[in-house]
Every structure is written in structure tokens, then in C-alpha cells.
Amino acid sequence: MAASSTIPAPLAVLLSGSGRTLDNLRAAIDRGDLPARVALVIASRECLGAEKARAAGIPTFVVPGAIPAHELGRLVRAHGVSPEPSPSTPAGWIVLAGYLKLVNIPPGFDGRVVNIHPALLPKFGGPGMHGRHVHQAVLAAGERESGCTVHLCDARFDTGPIVLQRRCPVLPSDTPDTLAARVFEQECIAFPEALVRLIAADKAR
Ligand code: GRF
Numbered sequence: 001m002a003a004s005s006t007i008p009a010p011l012a013v014l015l016s017g018s019g020r021t022l023d024n025l026r027a028a029i030d031r032g033d034l035p036a037r038v039a040l041v042i043a044s045r046e047c048l049g050a051e052k053a054r055a056a057g058i059p060t061f062v063v064p065g066a067i068p069a070h071e072l073g074r075l076v077r078a079h080g081v082s083p084e085p086s087p088s089t090p091a092g093w094i095v096l097a098g099y100l101k102l103v104n105i106p107p108g109f110d111g112r113v114v115n116i117h118p119a120l121l122p123k124f125g126g127p128g129m130h131g132r133h134v135h136q137a138v139l140a141a142g143e144r145e146s147g148c149t150v151h152l153c154d155a156r157f158d159t160g161p162i163v164l165q166r167r168c169p170v171l172p173s174d175t176p177d178t179l180a181a182r183v184f185e186q187e188c189i190a191f192p193e194a195l196v197r198l199i200a201a202d203k204a205r
Contacts, residue, residue: 009199010039010092012076014067014099017131019049020184021097021116021191026056028192035199039092040079042067044101066101073106083108091202093195096153100130103153113153114198116191118183120165121149125158135176135183146170146179148187150194163194 008029013022022041028034041053041060044067053060059079063071072094076082081092096103096115105113117125119134129137138146147167154160166186170179 007088007090008035008037009090009195009202010079010081011036011195012079012081012092012094013038013041013053013097014044014094014103015041015047015049015097016044016100017047017049017098019047019052019098021187022049022052024188025095025097025192025195034192034195036093036195039081040076042072042075044099049098066104069104069106072104073109076106083112085202090199093198095195097191102155102157105153105155111152114163114194115151115153115158115160116187116194117149117151117158118146118180118187119149120145120147120167121151121158121162125149127157129158132176132180135179138170139174139176139179143170146183148183148190150190163198164190166190 015022026038029036038058041058043050043062045064046062050060050062061075076094080089083091085091094109094113103113119125119138124134124137145167147165149165150163152160152163166189168182168186
């Protein structure tokens with residue numbers, strides 16, 4: 001049997017904030033719902049997510065600003081996250097978990113960088129559209145539905161191919177915070193589910 005069918009896929013998780021998305025992915029891994037492991041965390045600044053990663057014993061690097069592509073590639077490969085599978089390790093993924101910088105995709109990682117966005121792309125995406133700003137814009141536009149989008153990254157913000165979306169209602173009484181909480185419930189389902197699909201597609205290759 002190929003090693004890739006039993007060995008968890010290595011993930012490089014990039015973040016800038018509270019690390020709730022990292023928590024969610026680690027919980028899915030611990031439940032046995034996501035055949036992956038967090039090989040390293042890279043934070044664009046000191047933040048709660050970096051603290052959580054260190055506390056969990058995950059190799060953690062704070063690289064202020066947008067990490068250059070060659071440095072990102074070197075760092076993730078040094079921790080076993082490679083875009084090509086080897087006999088002992090499945091192909092890895094770079095996972096954006098609340099990373100606020102435009103990611104510079106390292107050579108070889110095209111189509112292997114995944115992001116989750118807290119709206120139904122292509123609406124409410126692009127530069128500056130993160131966190132509360134997204135939910136404020138959804139409410140200001142009078143949308144009746146919002147949700148989240150998991151997508152592969154390209155050279156721009158929020159424009160790469162969509163892997164999956166999950167939807168939730170927008171209520172008349174919503175504030176940005178109540179809507180964010182409802183969307184985040186969907187994110188907690190969507191991100192592990194999307195990664196499960198992507199990892200399974202690798203194995204089927
Ligand atoms: C989530 O809303 C996600 O959609 C976006 O960043 C937020 C998570 O950040 N990409 P964090 O995990 O709370 O720092």
C-alpha cells in the first residue's frame with residue numbers, strides 16, 4: 001500500500017490573528033476527521049495564533065510582513081511540506097488560516113495554497129476585505145445570505161478557483177459580530193471538509 005494512503009498530509013499553516021482556524025483544523029485532526037498534521041506555523045506578526053502554536057509544540061516562525069516566495073518555499077520544505085509526494089510522505093499544503101498578507105506562492109506550490117474567506121466569493125473579496133470589514137459590507141449591501149468560501153490561491157486576493165462554499169442566512173437583527181459568528185460556524189465545517197477533499201484527490205492521482 002502506498003505510504004500516502006496512511007500517513008497524514010503535512011500542512012504549513014500561515015496566520016496573523018487569533019488562531020481560531022488553526023484550533024479548528026487541529027481539532028478536526030485530533031477527532032480523526034482530517035488526515036493531516038500541522039508541520040509548522042508561520043505568523044506575519046506576533047499574535048495569539050503564534051502563541052497557541054508554540055504552546056502546542058508546533059515549530060512556529062514569526063516572519064513580519066509578507067514572506068518572500070523563496071523564503072516560504074525553503075521554510076515549508078525544511079519542515080517536510082513539499083508539493084510532491086515522496087514514498088514516505090504525502091504531498092503537502094500551504095493553508096492560510098487568517099493570514100492577512102497576500103501570499104507569495106513558492107515555485108512548485110501553484111494550486112497547493114488554500115485559503116478560507118468569510119463570504120460567498122466572488123462577492124465581498126479583494127484587498128481590505130477581511131474580518132469585520134467583510135461582514136459590515138455584507139450587511140450594508142442588504143444581503144440575505146452569506147457564508148464562507150474555501151479556495152485555492154493565485155497571485156491576487158480571493159480570486160483563485162473555489163473548492164467549496166457553505167451558506168448561512170443573514171438576519172435582520174444581525175450586527176457584524178453576530179453574522180461573523182454564524183459564518184464562522186460554517187467555516188469550522190468547510191475548511192476541514194475542503195482539505196479532506198483535496199488530500200483525497202492527491203491520493204487518487
Ligand atoms: C476567518 O474568518 C477566516 O475566514 C479568515 O480569517 C478568520 C480567522 O482568523 N481567513 P482567526 O483564525 O480568528 O485568526
